[in-house]
Every structure is written in structure tokens, then in C-alpha cells.
Amino acid sequence: MYSLQFTAESSSDGMVERDFTVGEIPGVLWSPVSGADRAPLVLMGHGGGNHKKHQAMAGRAKLLVSGCGFHVAIIDAPGHGSRPRTAHDEQEIAVMQRAMAAGEPVGPIVVRYNAHLAEQAVPEWQATLDALQELPEIGTAGPVGYWGLNMGTAIGVPLVAADPRITAAVFGLHWPEALAEKAKQITIPIEFDLQWDDEHIPRESGLALFDAFASVEKTLHVNAGRHKELPRFEADSGARFFARHLRRTVMSPV
Amino acid sequence: MYSLQFTAESSSDGMVERDFTVGEIPGVLWSPVSGADRAPLVLMGHGGGNHKKHQAMAGRAKLLVSGCGFHVAIIDAPGHGSRPRTAHDEQEIAVMQRAMAAGEPVGPIVVRYNAHLAEQAVPEWQATLDALQELPEIGTAGPVGYWGLNMGTAIGVPLVAADPRITAAVFGLHWPEALAEKAKQITIPIEFDLQWDDEHIPRESGLALFDAFASVEKTLHVNAGRHKELPRFEADSGARFFARHLRRTVMSPV
Numbered sequence: 001m002y003s004l005q006f007t008a009e010s011s012s013d014g015m016v017e018r019d020f021t022v023g024e025i026p027g028v029l030w031s032p033v034s035g036a037d038r039a040p041l042v043l044m045g046h047g048g049g050n051h052k053k054h055q056a057m058a059g060r061a062k063l064l065v066s067g068c069g070f071h072v073a074i075i076d077a078p079g080h081g082s083r084p085r086t087a088h089d090e091q092e093i094a095v096m097q098r099a100m101a102a103g104e105p106v107g108p109i110v111v112r113y114n115a116h117l118a119e120q121a122v123p124e125w126q127a128t129l130d131a132l133q134e135l136p137e138i139g140t141a142g143p144v145g146y147w148g149l150n151m152g153t154a155i156g157v158p159l160v161a162a163d164p165r166i167t168a169a170v171f172g173l174h175w176p177e178a179l180a181e182k183a184k185q186i187t188i189p190i191e192f193d194l195q196w197d198d199e200h201i202p203r204e205s206g207l208a209l210f211d212a213f214a215s216v217e218k219t220l221h222v223n224a225g226r227h228k229e230l231p232r233f234e235a236d237s238g239a240r241f242f243a244r245h246l247r248r249t250v251m252s253p254v
Numbered sequence: 255m256y257s258l259q260f261t262a263e264s265s266s267d268g269m270v271e272r273d274f275t276v277g278e279i280p281g282v283l284w285s286p287v288s289g290a291d292r293a294p295l296v297l298m299g300h301g302g303g304n305h306k307k308h309q310a311m312a313g314r315a316k317l318l319v320s321g322c323g324f325h326v327a328i329i330d331a332p333g334h335g336s337r338p339r340t341a342h343d344e345q346e347i348a349v350m351q352r353a354m355a356a357g358e359p360v361g362p363i364v365v366r367y368n369a370h371l372a373e374q375a376v377p378e379w380q381a382t383l384d385a386l387q388e389l390p391e392i393g394t395a396g397p398v399g400y401w402g403l404n405m406g407t408a409i410g411v412p413l414v415a416a417d418p419r420i421t422a423a424v425f426g427l428h429w430p431e432a433l434a435e436k437a438k439q440i441t442i443p444i445e446f447d448l449q450w451d452d453e454h455i456p457r458e459s460g461l462a463l464f465d466a467f468a469s470v471e472k473t474l475h476v477n478a479g480r481h482k483e484l485p486r487f488e489a490d491s492g493a494r495f496f497a498r499h500l501r502r503t504v505m506s507p508v
Contacts (some may be wrong), residue, residue: 085298111272129504196465196472196474207461210476211450214479215478217477217485218450218475218477218478219475219476219485220450220474220475220477221473221474221475221476221480222464222473222474222475222476223471223472223473223474224469224471224472224473231471231473233498237491244487
């Protein structure tokens with residue numbers, strides 16, 4: 001088991017930002033400035049082509065950290081952010097870009113490539129969560145959430161299916177082909193985002209993935225608009241979802 | 255044009271409740287205790303078999319009045335609450351109850367009966383809104399919302415299609431057969447609720463009605479559960495939706 005090494009620390013706007021590594025995996029942990037009190041943790045998965053400190057990640061983290069007093073951790077996915085790309089990564093990205101440029105469907109390529117990345121990312125997330133739970137301000141008793149759309153869903157669905165420590169999750173914007181069987185194993189509360197006019201993901205595909213979750217409590221938020229037009233108020237909604245589900249659990253004092 | 259007559263007034267829990275009539279139509283107006291300042295108005299339509307002061311109505315009114323400082327008005331639908339039932343009402347209700355008891359589909363009966371009620375209810379709502387806008391604390395300059403599920407959607411969709419004073423609406427839990435053509439005329443922001451395991455309304459039917467709205471901004475909230483199991487947090491969501499859309503409009507001071 002790898003332990004967590006902090007490599008940089010700064011703070012601004014009510015959040016402490018600590019870069020870390022777990023083995024070779026680079027990550028960032030955002031926490032309330034007020035500090036050392038044990039608080040729930042939300043893991044966030046970034047989208048394809050993005051990285052752990054993309055502004056969408058920092059924006060959602062602020063809602064959870066400043067708004068809810070939670071910790072938020074993100075790691076760079078394989079081949080993303082500050083991590084090296086393999087020859088296989090380069091090849092898949094080139095195939096995807098050619099399909100985009102030719103106006104051909106990217107779904108089958110994204111599904112295949114993201115499933116490949118998830119095979120590596122799931123054990124990386126589990127090792128990271130092991131290490132994060134060694135920190136006194138997180139611990140093993142507190143609830144853990146997961147929030148990831150796009151590629152964050154492709155990695156998050158198999159992660160949540162595999163790891164019972166995660167008790168609430170926000171997913172969305174992905175295809176069912178590689179994920180529906182894993183989703184059928186998931187029973188925790190889910191919020192799922194889908195774009196009604198998504199130029200990449202057919203409506204029936206998005207609805208089929210939502211339908212696959214075995215959760216008794218699951219909510220689907222559909223908005224008019226294209227793939228990248230998810231309204232900003234869905235970030236507020238995601239934060240409220242975690243506030244509702246993670247605060248329920250009684251936290252033991254440090 | 256009928257003017258509005260107040261017939262009773264009470265207050266509790268931060269809300270002033272005033273019963274009123276507009277001609278033969280009985281209604282209730284809930285307002286902030288703080289008073290006479292002009293504020294946005296939300297019209298609420300109750301569900302089939304219910305009435306203007308059903309607890310679901312009072313609960314949503316509290317969110318809008320105490321939480322947002324809005325006025326909320328509800329009238330009894332034809333044949334509902336303190337209004338007389340016609341022989342036709344009695345007959346349709348009996349047909350519906352027989353279908354329920356026999357486990358037969360109630361959709362076609364509800365669609366037909368609600369469309370019949372809406373023909374009478376739409377001009378009643380418009381006369382009521384005319385009269386409400388004569389009140390100094392409401393006026394004609396302020397924004398107006400509409401919130402109605404079930405039968406409240408069957409009446410609200412044709413109302414909103416007919417009345418340009420209404421600028422944001424929450425609908426849900428109905429069939430498209432009598433409503434989709436009207437929905438295609440509606441372009442204001444919409445939030446729409448649908449139950450994923452509704453024993454009366456097939457998924458495709460609910461999705462088809464959501465799809466019909468011409469609104470650029472429309473959001474669908476789907477929750478796991480049967481027809482009557484809409485989660486309570488959707489009431490909070492509806493109130494936030496109106497806070498977002500009705501507060502945008504600059505109100506002129508009284």
C-alpha cells in the first residue's frame with residue numbers, strides 16, 4: 001500500500017489546496033480552511049481530455065468545500081493531466097480526433113478507450129482512497145461520495161460497483177455499452193445528468209444507462225441542450241445531493 | 255370582469271392566508287406577513303380529487319411565500335374542493351373508479367376528463383389572474399409563474415399556452431395525448447417531473463410530453479418510484495426554479 005505524500009500547499013477563497021501523490025498517481029485535495037475536523041469526502045473524476053484542476057473541478061470543489069465543509073479529492077486519470085501518454089493513448093486519441101473531424105460517431109471509440117482507462121483507474125482510485133483515509137481529517141468512519149461525468153462516469157461506475165465505501169454518486173453523460181452491467185450492481189443513491197440534444201449520446205442510450213442502476217433512490221436530470229451545454233445549476237444540484245446524503249451519516253469526532 | 259372579494263383572513267407560520275372569490279370561483283391567496291411590498295406571483299394548480307388547500311399545496315406555498323417572499327394563489331378546479339360536481343363529473347369519476355378497481359388503464363379516462371375540466375378552468379384562471387393583478391401588492395408589472403402536477407398540468411399547459419403573462423412553469427405527471435400540441439406552443443422555461451416507475455403513465459408518454467415543449471430552457475426530473483412517490487425534495491427544487499426565474503425580472507416599487 002502506498003501512503004500519501006503532500007507535495008505543495010496553498011490556500012485561497014476559503015479552500016486549502018494540497019497537491020499530493022500516491023505512488024505515481026498525482027492528485028489534489030481541497031479542504032475547508034477551518035481545518036482539522038473530520039468531514040465527509042467526495043472523490044471527483046474529471047472528463048476526457050481534462051485534468052484534476054480543470055476549472056469545472058475547482059468550481060464543483062468550491063461548492064462542496066466552502067458550501068458543505070467537505071473534503072474533495074481528484075486524481076489525474078491515466079494519460080491525463082501531468083501523467084504520461086502511452087503509444088496506445090496517442091493512437092486512440094488520434095482515432096477519436098479523425099472521427100470528430102470527419103463527422104463520424106465517436107461513441108464506440110470513447111466507450112472502448114474509456115473502458116480501457118477505467119481498468120487502470122479503478123485500482124488507482126482504491127489505492128488513493130486507502131491513503132486518503134489514513135489522514136486524520138478524513139478517517140475510515142466518514143461517508144464517501146463520487147462525482148464524475150463523461151469519462152468520470154466511465155471510471156466511476158466500475159469504481160462504485162467495486163468499492164462499498166462510496167455511498168452516494170453523481171454520474172452522467174455516457175453510453176451504456178460498457179457500463180450497464182456494472183450499473184446493475186449499484187444500489188446507492190444516484191443523481192444522473194443527461195443532455196436532451198446531445199450530439200454524441202443518443203437519448204435512448206443515456207436513458208438506458210440511468211435505467212440500469214439498481215438504486216432505490218435515483219434521480220435523472222435531463223436538460224435541453226447539447227453535450228457540453230449542461231447548465232451550471234446542475235453543479236449546485238450535485239452539491240445539494242451530497243449535502244443530503246453524506247451529512248446523514250453520523251460522524252465520529254476526531 | 256369579476257373583481258376579487260376576500261372572504262376570510264388568517265395568518266400562521268409566517269404566511270397570511272386569505273380566502274377569496276372571483277365570481278363563483280373560490281380561491282386562496284397566501285402572502286408574506288411582512289406585507290404590502292409588490293412581489294412575484296405563483297399560480298398553483300392542485301391535483302385531481304384534491305382542492306386548493308390540500309397539504310401538498312400549503313407545503314409548496316410555504317416554500318414560495320416564506321422562502322422566496324412570493325405570493326401564491328390557488329383556485330378550486332371545476333368539480334373540486336368547495337365547488338359542486340355536475341352529473342358529468344359524477345359519471346366520469348365513477349368510470350375512473352371502476353377502471354381502478356378492475357386494474358384497467360385509467361390514462362384514457364383521466365386524459366379525457368381533465369381535458370374537459372381544462373376547457374372551463376383556463377378562462378377561470380385568466381379571470382382570476384386579471385383580478386389578482388388589480389391588487390396593489392401584485393400588480394401587472396411583476397412576473398407570474400405556474401406550478402401544477404397531475405391535473406394541475408392538464409389545466410396548466412393550455413393555460414400557459416394561452417396566457418403570455420406566465421413566464422416560468424413547473425409541470426409533470428401527465429400524458430401527452432391532449433397536451434402535446436399545446437406544449438409545442440410553449441417557449442418559457444419549464445421544469446417537468448416524471449416518475450420512472452409510474453404505474454399509470456408509461457415512460458415514453460411522460461418523455462413525449464417533456465419533449466413537446468418548445469422551450470430553449472427545459473429540465474426534466476425523473477425519479478425512481480411510482481406515481482404518487484414523487485420525492486419531497488422536488489418541491490424544494492420547484493421553489494428554487496421559481497426563485498431563479500421570477501426574481502430575474504426587475505420589480506417596480508409600489
